[in-house]
Amino acid sequence: MTYWMCENCSFVIENARPPEPCPGCKIKCAFMDVTCYTPDCGGIGTLDSKLVAHRVMKKEKPGKVVRFSDLIRGRTSEGKEKHIPFIEMAKGQGPGGKDLVEIEVGKQAPHPSTPEHYIVWVQAFGAKKDGQVLDLGRKVFRPGDGKPVYQFEIDSSQFKHLFSFAYCNQHGVWEQHLEL
Ligand SMILES: [Fe+2]
Incomplete structure (x- = not known):
């Protein structure tokens, strides 16, 4: 089945053809096929995140x-x-003897690691209680490196929040946040 996204209101529907009128706008709208046909993305049955980002x-x-x-x-x-x-x-x-932080990409489902599609780096920041932001380093990966995991040690009593970022060469920058 094909996924369609309204060019006007971003309403997404799974259907053989684009709906008319749009269920979101209630008028006739242009629809974009946002079905993912790339096996790396999960294939048919998922949205193509690149197309959705383009829409944004x-x-x-x-x-x-x-x-x-x-x-x-x-x-x-x-x-x-x-x-x-x-x-x-x-x-x-x-x-x-301090606190060990581990950042792992693809914990729920492994991310590909090929030259065409891989996690390029993982970066971490820590925010102190007074709002100061500290760079907690970055680990760079190459295709075929295996699981993208970045480990480092901190004194967690110094921080209120940890932030992690990962960059995929196909799907952009992703983040997660941990409140301490
Ligand atoms: Fe990706």
């Missing part, structure tokens, strides 16, 4: 500032199972 860009009104944060995907986005950089922390389990 197209929807912006002329002159409106598009922020990079508008393009970051998270736990409600299509393809989340393969892309969310999951953060876990084990108190006192670090090699130096």
Whole structure:
């Protein structure tokens, strides 16, 4: 079955043909085929996240500032199972006796690791109680490296929040957040 997204209101429907009128707008609208035909995306039966992101860009009104944060995907986005950089922390389990943080991409479903499609890097930030943001480093991966996992040690009592970002060369930047 094909997924259709309304060009006007972004309503998505699974149907053989685009609906008329649009169930969201109640008028005749142009529809875009957003079915994912790429096996890496999950194939037919899922939305193509690249097309959906393209739709978000197209929807912006002329002159409106598009922020990079508008393009970051998270736990409600299509393809989340393969892309969310999951953060876990084990108190006192670090090699130096501090707290061990592990960020893993593709915990629910493995992400591909081919030259055409792979996780390029994982980056972490920590926010202190006073709002100061600290760079907690980045790990870069190459195709064939296996599971994208980034581990590091922190003193978690210094932080209120941890943020992780992962970059897929096909599906953009993904984030997760952990409140400590
Ligand atoms: Fe991807």
